[in-house]
Amino acid sequence: MLTKEQLSIIDKEVSDKADAWLSRNLKLATQKGETQQPKSNRGPKPDMLGNPFYGYVGTTTDYGKYPEFAIDVIEGVARLDWYSKKERNIPLSVSKLCMILESQAVVSNQTIQDQFQFDKRHAQRYFKAIELALPRMMACRPQGLIDEMLGVFPEHTSEWDDLDSAYTPTPEELAKLHHDLRTFTEYGSEEFYNEVWGMAPADQYPNEGEPLRKALEASEKAREHPKKAVVLRLLSQGMAVARVARETGVHRNTVNAWKKAA
Known part of the structure; x- marks a missing residue:
């Protein structure tokens, strides 16, 4: 156990060393500019x-x-x-x-x-x-x-601005719409359109829809595959589907579809 006198001596030594350390380090910090002096209001104002x-x-x-x-x-x-x-x-x-x-x-x-x-x-x-x-x-x-x-902003304009509100067409627009939706026979005779489309008069056929049917059949034939007739002929001769596909270059699935339809 230390006496009071010894403890007092130790306390004084520690205090002296602490004061010396603080004094030395505070001085170094001031030299390095780590601590800034409070700003003064004197002198010219900063730019x-x-x-x-x-x-x-x-x-x-x-x-x-x-x-x-x-x-x-x-x-x-x-x-x-x-x-x-x-x-x-x-x-x-x-x-x-x-x-x-x-x-x-x-x-x-x-x-x-x-x-x-x-x-x-x-x-x-x-x-x-x-x-x-x-x-x-x-x-x-x-x-x-x-x-x-x-703060000048141009007005925003768009051709789609009227889509969110009801729009009433003008009489001129309505007249143009009726004209575009007109039926042909209202503005031309049947003979005129038969001549334009290469169709014979309707009285040559017992069925009034015959000219239209023949025109549709002709149009359908014109759209047929150019090798369809050859494929059907080979199939009718008993040739296998795979061989017909190789001979004609038509896809096998297409040949099968034509065979079932025939």
């Missing part, structure tokens, strides 16, 4: 830019993250000599510039620092690049984007 393209460009918009109308401007600004090394120019990131335009309604050095964890000087480069790009992007906007920014 800020209103971003007119916020909400109009980006991955969820019609123009995309890399808007085609402005990508040349953004790439040109990114390739400027931002590091004063003309022999070895290092461009800014086009992707980061587009991310700023997409995500920041108001652009400043501090918002860029917070978004990408840049140091102050590097954030100033990107701020200046946005400042140079914005007026040039405004000048090359397509008309559709100009109207959208101004």
Whole structure:
């Protein structure tokens, strides 16, 4: 068991070592900039830019993250000599510039620092690049984007807009519909149409429907397979279905169907 005096000595040693450790590490953290001093309201106000393209460009918009109308401007600004090394120019990131335009309604050095964890000087480069790009992007906007920014939207018209409501045809449309649905004999004699279709007068046949029947039979024969007659002749001579199919080149199923029908 330690006495009170010994415990007091040990406690003092531990406290001194802890204080020394805290003092040393807090000093290093301050030198590295890990702890930031509270911002002061004194001095000039930080520069800020209103971003007119916020909400109009980006991955969820019609123009995309890399808007085609402005990508040349953004790439040109990114390739400027931002590091004063003309022999070895290092461009800014086009992707980061587009991310700023997409995500920041108001652009400043501090918002860029917070978004990408840049140091102050590097954030100033990107701020200046946005400042140079914005007026040039405004000048090359397509008309559709100009109207959208101004809140001017053209009226949507469609030829199908009347499908959801009842539509009454005009007298001229009704007359055309009746004309298209007319029966032929109303506007021409039977002799006229018999002459057009090559049919004999109806009084030459005991059955009034005979001309139509013969015309249909002739039409049906004209549509028959050109080898059907040959196939039926070979089948009538007793030739097997498989051999008839090989000889004529007609499918076996078709030959069978013609044989059953005959």
